[in-house]
Amino acid sequence: MRTNLLGAAFCAAAILFSTMSCKQKQENESGYIGPSDITVTDGLMTPEVMLSLGRLSDPQLSPDGTKVLYGVSYTSLADNRSCRNLFMSNIDGSDKVQLTRYAKSVSNARWSLDGKEIYFLQGGQVWKAPLQGNKLGKKVQISDVPAGIGEFKLSPNQSNILYTSTIHSAIQTPVDSDPALDKAQAYATEDLMYRHWDHWVTETPRTYVAPFAGAMITPDNSFDLLGDEPYELPTEPFGGLEQLSWSPDGRFVAYSCRKAVGKEYAFSTDTEIYVYCILTGECKRIEMDGGYDTDPVWSPDGSQIAWLSMERQGYESDKSRIMVQDIVINENEFNFGKRCELTADFKYNAAGLVWAPDSKGLYFNALAEGLQAIYKAEKSGDTWTINRLTADNLWFDFDSPWGIVEKDGVTTLLASYCSMDFPNELVAIKLDGSEPQRITRENDRILDQVAPHETEMRYVKTIDGKDMLTWVLFPPKFDASKKYPAIEICLGGPQGTLSQGWSYRWNYRLMASQGYVVILPNRRGTTAFGQEWCEQISGDYSGLNIQDYLSAAREMKAEPYIDKIAACGASYGGYSVYYLAGMHENTFDCFIAHAGIFDEEALYYTTEEMWFADWDNGGLGRGYLSGSPWSKYPEAVRHYAHNPKLNVEKWNTPILCIHGGMDFRIPYTQGMAAFNCAQMMGVPSKLVVFPDENHWILQPQNALYWHRTYFDWLERWMK
Numbered sequence: 001m002r003t004n005l006l007g008a009a010f011c012a013a014a015i016l017f018s019t020m021s022c023k024q025k026q027e028n029e030s031g032y033i034g035p036s037d038i039t040v041t042d043g044l045m046t047p048e049v050m051l052s053l054g055r056l057s058d059p060q061l062s063p064d065g066t067k068v069l070y071g072v073s074y075t076s077l078a079d080n081r082s083c084r085n086l087f088m089s090n091i092d093g094s095d096k097v098q099l100t101r102y103a104k105s106v107s108n109a110r111w112s113l114d115g116k117e118i119y120f121l122q123g124g125q126v127w128k129a130p131l132q133g134n135k136l137g138k139k140v141q142i143s144d145v146p147a148g149i150g151e152f153k154l155s156p157n158q159s160n161i162l163y164t165s166t167i168h169s170a171i172q173t174p175v176d177s178d179p180a181l182d183k184a185q186a187y188a189t190e191d192l193m194y195r196h197w198d199h200w201v202t203e204t205p206r207t208y209v210a211p212f213a214g215a216m217i218t219p220d221n222s223f224d225l226l227g228d229e230p231y232e233l234p235t236e237p238f239g240g241l242e243q244l245s246w247s248p249d250g251r252f253v254a255y256s257c258r259k260a261v262g263k264e265y266a267f268s269t270d271t272e273i274y275v276y277c278i279l280t281g282e283c284k285r286i287e288m289d290g291g292y293d294t295d296p297v298w299s300p301d302g303s304q305i306a307w308l309s310m311e312r313q314g315y316e317s318d319k320s321r322i323m324v325q326d327i328v329i330n331e332n333e334f335n336f337g338k339r340c341e342l343t344a345d346f347k348y349n350a351a352g353l354v355w356a357p358d359s360k361g362l363y364f365n366a367l368a369e370g371l372q373a374i375y376k377a378e379k380s381g382d383t384w385t386i387n388r389l390t391a392d393n394l395w396f397d398f399d400s401p402w403g404i405v406e407k408d409g410v411t412t413l414l415a416s417y418c419s420m421d422f423p424n425e426l427v428a429i430k431l432d433g434s435e436p437q438r439i440t441r442e443n444d445r446i447l448d449q450v451a452p453h454e455t456e457m458r459y460v461k462t463i464d465g466k467d468m469l470t471w472v473l474f475p476p477k478f479d480a481s482k483k484y485p486a487i488e489i490c491l492g493g494p495q496g497t498l499s500q501g502w503s504y505r506w507n508y509r510l511m512a513s514q515g516y517v518v519i520l521p522n523r524r525g526t527t528a529f530g531q532e533w534c535e536q537i538s539g540d541y542s543g544l545n546i547q548d549y550l551s552a553a554r555e556m557k558a559e560p561y562i563d564k565i566a567a568c569g570a571s572y573g574g575y576s577v578y579y580l581a582g583m584h585e586n587t588f589d590c591f592i593a594h595a596g597i598f599d600e601e602a603l604y605y606t607t608e609e610m611w612f613a614d615w616d617n618g619g620l621g622r623g624y625l626s627g628s629p630w631s632k633y634p635e636a637v638r639h640y641a642h643n644p645k646l647n648v649e650k651w652n653t654p655i656l657c658i659h660g661g662m663d664f665r666i667p668y669t670q671g672m673a674a675f676n677c678a679q680m681m682g683v684p685s686k687l688v689v690f691p692d693e694n695h696w697i698l699q700p701q702n703a704l705y706w707h708r709t710y711f712d713w714l715e716r717w718m719k
Contacts, residue, residue, distance in 0.1 A: 031103030033074045033083040036446070043451030043476060045513035047707035050504065051075055051700060054442045055082075056424050058107070061403035061414060063115045066091060068403070068414070068426065069099075071109060072442060080701045086120070088134070091405065091414060091428065093439040097134040108151055113158050124148030126163070126217060143217035150205070151241045154212060155250035160278065161212040162244055162253065163222075164234065166203035170261070173202060191262030196608050197237035198662045198694030207233045207244060207255070209278055225276055231259045235271060235294075245296045245305075251332060252277055254296035254305050266610040267624060270313050273305070273325075279332050286325055286336060291318055299359040303327065306353050306362055309341075314611040314621050317495035317538075319531050320349035322362065322377065342377045342384045347530050350375075352400030363389075363413065365400045367497045367528035370457070370469045372397035374415065374429070389431065395419060395455070397500045398427070414439070418502040420455065420473065421509050422447055451476035453512050460521065460555050463547045469529070470552050471498060471520040473512040483563040485718035486517040488553050488588075490569025490576035494537050494545070494616065497528040504703070505696055506570065514711055516718075519556050519565075523548035539618045539635035541572075541600075542579055542642035549576060553587050564589035564718050568710075571595050571666060571695065575644060578674055581655060582647025590717040591655040592710060595666050595695050598674040599645045601629045606667050648677040654684040656713040658706065660693035686713065 028034070036052035052075065059070040068091055073084035084105040089096040100106055102122065109120040112128075118136060119128050126143040129136040143149060143163075150164040172188040174181035187200050194201055210222040225244075226233055234243040235258050243256040258271040273286040273293045286293070291310035298305055305325045310318035321344075326337030343350055348366040355362055361378045373390045390398050396417045403414035413429040417436075426439035456472040475484060489506065491498055498520040508518045522529065524545035525537030537545050553565050567588045569577050574596015581591055597603050604613045604627075618636030619627025627636050655678050659671030668689055678685035688709055690702050697706045 028101045029103040031079075031083075032085075032101050033076045033079070033081070033103075034101070035074055038446060040446065040449035043449065045450045045510050047510065047704055047711075048077070049446065049450065050507055050510050050707075051077065051704060053423055053446060055084075055504075056416075056426070056440060056442050057084075058109065059402045059414070059416065059426055060109065060111060061091070061405075062111055063113055065403070065405050067115075068439070069109055069111060069118065070426070070440075071106065073105070075700050077700050077704060080699060082700065086118070086136070089439070091403070091439065092437070093426075093441070095134075096440075099131075099134075099136045110152075110154060119152075119154070121149060121152065124150075126152055126161075145217065145219060145222075147203075149217075153241045153244065153246065155246045156248050157250050159211065159213055160250060161210050161217060162207055162225075162241065162246070163210065163217070164205055164207050164241065167206055169201050169204045170230075171200060171202050192266040192610065193262055193608065195664045197664055198660075199664075201236075204230075204232045205234060205236060207241075209253070225253065225255065226257070227281075229259065230261055231257055233257050239294075242295050245298050247298050247329075248300055248302045251279055252298075252329070252334065254298060254307075256294045256296060256307070266608070267614060268313065269310070269316060269611055273307050275305070275327070275334065277332055277334065282333075284334070284336070286339070288323075291315060292320075293323075295353060297353050297355060299355050300357055301359040302329065304359065306355065308350060308353065312621055314615045314619075315538075316612060316615075317493075317527065317534055319343075320351060322350045322353065322364065324362075340382075340384070342386070346386050349527055354400050354402075354404075357404060357406070363401050363404075365398060367499055368392075370471070370497065370499050370522060370528055371395065372399070372499050372501070374398045374400060374413065389413070390429065390436075394436070395457075395500050397502075398429075401429075419500040420471070420502065421453075423502045423504075450509075450513065453509070454478060460548075460552045462544070462551050464544070468548055468552065469522045471508075471518075471522075472556070473508050473518040473520075475512050475515050475517065478517075478561075480561045482561060484515065484517050484561055485714070486519055486556060486562050486565045487511055487714070488519040488521070488549065488556070488565055488567050490549060490567055490573035490580075491521075491523065491526065492569065492571035492573040494525045494541065494572035494575075495527050495534055497526045498522050499528065510707075514714075516714070517556070517562060519552055521548055521552035523552075538616050539620055539639060541575065541616070541639060546576065546579060546583075549580065550584065550587055557587070566590035566592065566714055566718055568592040569594070569596070572597065574598075574666075577655070578644035579642075579647070581653060582644065582650040584653070586653075588653060590714060591653055592658070592713060593655065593671070593674065594658040595660060595663055596657070596670065596674065597644070597666055598670045598677075600640055600643045602673070603666060603670065604629055606669070608664050645673070645677070648681055651678060651681050651683045654713075654717045656686045656688070656709070658688045658709070659690070660695060660697065661689055661691035662694045665695050684717075 038052045055073040059068050071084045073082045075082045086099040107121045127139045129139040147165045152163040174184035207225045208222040210217045245254045253276045256271050260268050273296050276283045291312045293309045296307040309321045309323045312318045322342040325339045328335050348368045350364045352365045377384050377386045396419045399416040401413040401415045405412045411431045417427045418424045427436050429436045453476045454474045458470045459467040460470045511518045527534050574593035577591050577593040578598050614627040617627035618639040657671040657675040659668040661668050675687035697703050
């Protein structure tokens with residue numbers, strides 16, 4: 001089946017909302033970045049067009065349930081930066097106004113209880129400003145934390161605030177030993193986890209509680225939730241205040257924490273859920289023991305805590321379950337009651353927990369058969385049932401609701417969604433069976449100028465007879481009687497899913513718009529098809545998933561409209577490229593590897609989160625160092641025996657190697673080694689290193705150069 005996603009739904013809504021505009025002119029601060037006025041030429045989506053799109057995030061429903069507050073970030077390529085400002089509209093998208101026109105980004109915006117003020121972060125401090133009709137009044141700084149504030153979360157009655165900041169870590173620098181050495185730069189450690197993702201761990205994130213009732217928020221009136229414990233809260237590198245949750249009465253905080261440091265931390269995923277009383281300081285752990293326990297959320301009636309849980313220590317792609325713990329509170333004392341798992345019979349991974357207002361249901365999202373859908377778990381007595389709320393014929397990725405409105409007997413979920421064809425927008429989903437209605441149309445002015453294309457949901461037979469979901473995007477004005485070059489995407493992770501998600505780093509619509517057929521196989525290791533399909537890849541990097549790529553490529557190459565095929569991928573997808581380069585038997589005509597793993601042994605010795613390599617390199621959770629290069633377990637021995645570097649003498653296909661210099665997950669020496677080998681073997685090759693980027697290329701001009709380099713390489717060898 002082939003369908004045009006751009007024309008699939010919401011056409012009538014487009015007519016209604018296309019007339020919206022920000023109704024009130026306000027003065028721009030010097031340096032303000034607003035929406036792009038870019039014009040698309042001949043319907044062609046280019047990297048410049050993609051980077052000009054507004055990025056909408058963090059919607060917040062007003063206390064009276066009538067308005068939505070959200071932020072949009074716009075990018076200036078000339079200034080090489082983005083800036084985020086605040087917008088407000090009715091919950092149907094009407095009466096949209098722009099509240100701020102600041103030159104410095106605003107984030108973490110929240111309503112006051114009476115809806116008359118907005119609190120937000122700017123420059124690492126908390127500010128407030130009155131809402132005066134359709135604009136914000138003069139802002140006032142209400143925090144003074146020298147180390148800065150990363151995020152904040154207000155208690156339900158807004159009498160207290162949780163906020164994140166940092167303290168000095170155990171990593172030593174020269175000034176720690178001698179203040180006169182302020183121009184020296186070095187890092188000294190006697191333990192592991194001295195660097196993480198893209199930074200040297202000189203600071204540890206911590207979470208504080210302070211009163212939020214008129215007084216300036218300072219370290220003097222704040223206390224650290226962890227006290228003297230040496231751990232980080234929230235958990236790095238991606239954790240935020242979704243790891244902490246206020247109880248409805250504001251007396252308790254549930255939080256997720258990995259209480260480990262150094263080598264123990266490097267080899268552990270064992271985060272646990274704790275409950276802390278801010279009045280007495282009493283803290284208790286919900287005893288789970290094992291893998292990730294994260295994202296706790298209190299029920300509205302305060303009687304339950306739900307969270308996401310992975311059972312096995314050291315495995316980041318274990319099934320993500322929903323756990324619910326009863327909690328009994330008497331004054332300021334509390335105890336735990338019964339605990340249950342809601343998803344024992346649910347095939348997929350849960351995420352994004354949101355309680356229903358009556359505390360008898362939980363909304364969540366899950367990637368299921370290549371699409372991210374919204375589900376609801378409902379409780380009847382001691383039994384929970386799970387139902388899908390978004391239809392499986394809607395080719396969109398839906399996030400969990402950020403707002404729930406009940407009116408005239410109909411429940412409406414306010415959520416965010418996207419597809420391969422458009423970035424994040426807000427949508428209203430009525431639970432009466434009617435079609436979802438889009439709330440925002442942030443990028444329609446630009447995307448309406450881009451030529452539409454078609455997408456196919458295709459099932460490819462694997463070498464062992466299984467059906468593999470493979471998305472195929474066709475160029476605009478596709479003509480099956482003509483020949484087209486193709487790009488096959490090798491997924492990173494290694495666990496993940498190629499769904500209808502939008503990406504600014506690997507944008508499939510952009511690739512199709514450049515004249516390529518884009519092939520997206522959900523090979524072994526993807527997470528939306530059950531645990532057996534997901535887990536097969538661990539300890540078998542060089543096996544069935546590589547054959548899955550070849551199955552998809554060979555089936556598509558047999559189509560009369562396909563000419564040449566390139567294989568492109570990042571991270572584990574880069575590993576796939578390097579491995580395929582030594583054994584593809586002329587299936588592919590060009591390779592691109594970004595942040596790829598070239599030498600598995602070297603990666604084990606130099607990556608930062610050791611638990612990942614230890615499990616996936618063949619250890620499979622069998623104990624400390626079971627996945628090391630010197631391990632005797634057969635899966636580990638086989639893993640290292642199929643190292644991509646061992647087949648370089650068979651390389652004969654042009655290859656582009658890209659890496660970030662601040663990538664500590666897969667250090668940039670991996671890309672250098674692959675390029676050097678390609679050069680020594682006489683293979684046409686190119687190396688691009690971004691010294692100040694990490695695993696991802698984030699700065700606007702770097703991102704533009706990345707895309708230009710990517711398409712120039714494909715143009716050279718594919719067209």
